[in-house]
Amino acid sequence: MSTITLSSAARARATGRHFVPRLSWLWSGLFGCLVILNIAPLIWGILTSFKGQADLFRFPPAFVSFTPTLENYERVFLSGFGGNLGISLVNALAAVVLALVLGLPAAYAFDRFNFPLRRLLFLAVVASIPLSIGAAALLIPNYVYFASLGLTNTPIVLPMLYAAHQLPMAIWVIKGTIEGIPRELDEAATADGCTTFQILRYVILPLVRPALGAAAILVFVGSWNEFVASSVMVDSPSLRTVQPAIYSFIGFFGREWGPLTASATLAILPILIIFALFGRLMVSGLTKGSVKG
Amino acid sequence: MRPSATAYIYIAPAFALLLFVLFSPVIYGFWFTLFRIEYGAPTDFIGLGNYVRLIEDPTLLPTLSRSGVFTAACVVFTIIIAMALAVWINRLPARTAFIVQMVVIVPWIISAVVATLLFRWVFVNDIGVASYIIQLMGFDAVQPLNNPTGAMVLLVAVSVWKRIGYAVLVLLAGLKSIPDDYDEAARIDGANNWQIFRMITLPLLKTPLLLIAIVLTLSTFNTVETPLVMTGGGPGDATRILAMDVYERAFTNYDLGSATALAIIMFAGNILLVMSYVRLARWQA
Missing domain, CATH: 1.10.3720.10 (MetI-like)
Known part of the structure; x- marks a missing residue:
């Protein structure tokens, strides 16, 4: 018995190489399922949004054999969702512009200048990255503060908030790229009589475009997806953004999943388009924004 | 690295926004909690009263x-x-x-x-x-x-x-x-x-x-x-x-x-x- 056990164990060890691929197929299958699970709700949601009342409540659910209709989209637009999409777009673009215009000079100064309190101030920027992740905790204090200043329910409050929440990460991503630009370029420009602003404009700016692009995408996506601040700071329907609008649809349409999934589809469409076009840039920005080095 | 005060001009706008949106609400918020709040507005000073009430809340x-x-x-x-x-x-x-x-x-x-x-x-x-x-x-x-x-x-x-x-x-x-x-x-x-x-x-x-x-x-x-x-x-x-x-x-x-x-x-x-x-x-x- 013991010899057999031994020899079979030895054989297993010797042929181990043949076992590994078979096992790894199993794992690949399992992980493949996990990956599919990740986007299944999305695909199912998008399919649902094109179903009419009859197909919606059919059980077992129809996967592909149904008559596509746009009636859910019509209902969503009749409820003013077009306006919400417009507001969100304007807010997110304004936040992108604000974050880049403030972020680029700050990143430049942190990398290229030596000034008192530089370390401390940069530490504050780094600390603000996780601080903004937990921004929901700050939201009520933020709300009472902005309410006392009369800023709530104004068109500028949301772009300002979005930009502030994304700015530290933008500075971090942009600074990471400026670090890689040789200082000799700056020195040559200085020798030619350039001011520091001209260096920023003509030397740094053309070379940090990819980082600006990555930062812009992150700011846009973060702003577009923001819910808590958007629903707290603004309650007039004419200023309501996409995410709070969808949340209010949950109350409004109740269990009518047609309009709900239609609004969800419209809300993720811009994000998915950006992701399809700039996926690689986005991933690199996200990676840079989350771990340094 | 150039030692320069110009740097402050470059970082000031970014910090102004961060201070205004991210940091000052904390201070204002803390100040706000030291008062009794009625209809969303602070009335009289109650010190840590809001916190005490919170901690006494069984939920x-x-x-x-x-x-x-x-x-x-x-x-x-x-x-x-x-x-x-x-x-x-x-x-x-x-x-x-x-x-x-x-x-x-x-x-x-x-x-x-x-x-x-x-x-x-x-x-x-x-x-x-x-x-x-x-x-x-x-x-x-x-x-x-x-x-x-x-x-x-x-x-x-x-x-x-x-x-x-x-x-x-x-x-x-x-x-x-x-x-x-x-x-x-x-x-x-x-x-x-x-x-x-x-x-x-x-x-x-x-x-x-x-x-x-x-x-x-x-x-x-x-x-x-x-x-x-x-x-x-x-x-x-x-x-x-x-x-x-x-x-x-x-x-x-x-x-x-x-x-x-x-x-x-x-x-x-x-x-x-x-x-x-x-x-x-x-x-x-």
Whole structure:
């Protein structure tokens, strides 16, 4: 018995190489399922949004054999969702512009200048990255503060908030790229009589475009997806953004999943388009924004 | 490096915005909680009265412990699953790995409201696909949101599902920075896959692992959307977690005093996490 056990164990060890691929197929299958699970709700949601009342409540659910209709989209637009999409777009673009215009000079100064309190101030920027992740905790204090200043329910409050929440990460991503630009370029420009602003404009700016692009995408996506601040700071329907609008649809349409999934589809469409076009840039920005080095 | 005061001109606008939006509300908020609040406006000075009232509130402790359980469960499951996925993706051929990675981060780039809504539509609804599959397998249809444990399990599931992509991304970046030679050397010494993972990969991933643990804890602990859309805090209070509690105290019960006080306490908790994040993030100045 013991010899057999031994020899079979030895054989297993010797042929181990043949076992590994078979096992790894199993794992690949399992992980493949996990990956599919990740986007299944999305695909199912998008399919649902094109179903009419009859197909919606059919059980077992129809996967592909149904008559596509746009009636859910019509209902969503009749409820003013077009306006919400417009507001969100304007807010997110304004936040992108604000974050880049403030972020680029700050990143430049942190990398290229030596000034008192530089370390401390940069530490504050780094600390603000996780601080903004937990921004929901700050939201009520933020709300009472902005309410006392009369800023709530104004068109500028949301772009300002979005930009502030994304700015530290933008500075971090942009600074990471400026670090890689040789200082000799700056020195040559200085020798030619350039001011520091001209260096920023003509030397740094053309070379940090990819980082600006990555930062812009992150700011846009973060702003577009923001819910808590958007629903707290603004309650007039004419200023309501996409995410709070969808949340209010949950109350409004109740269990009518047609309009709900239609609004969800419209809300993720811009994000998915950006992701399809700039996926690689986005991933690199996200990676840079989350771990340094 | 040029020593220059011009630098302040470059950083001033950014800091003005951060000070105004991110930092000053904390100070104002704290000041605000020292007053009795009526109709959203501070009236007379009551010192720490709002905090005392909050601590005497019998619902606070259960909410706090629910938040703790929820956050811990989310962080642990997210990291374990993300680790397995990242190791797997790292071994795939480059092109496949890229596509898989893209698919994995989709739930993370869409908004929490939409992600939770779609998750609920598929996995929870009685006319959804999951319920159909469960019935196909011969089980009775379940209404998981109607019982406290089921609701909490689903809340954890949707939170994990939403954030796995982020964790995978960071871990993959960490894995890529480990030179292949280490693996090869260990293999020549006769180490098996598990030993390589345990003795080489894991120790080298310490920093990214801690970093995602902090970020995940922060983002899960402060999440409002997921419980709001998934369960609304129910059934009863079974899934009412701290962040949602703050939100509802303020805008459902109009109790801005205790809401702000609770927010300030949460903020203090966040600061601890932020400090450990800063220690870990390698920042050069």
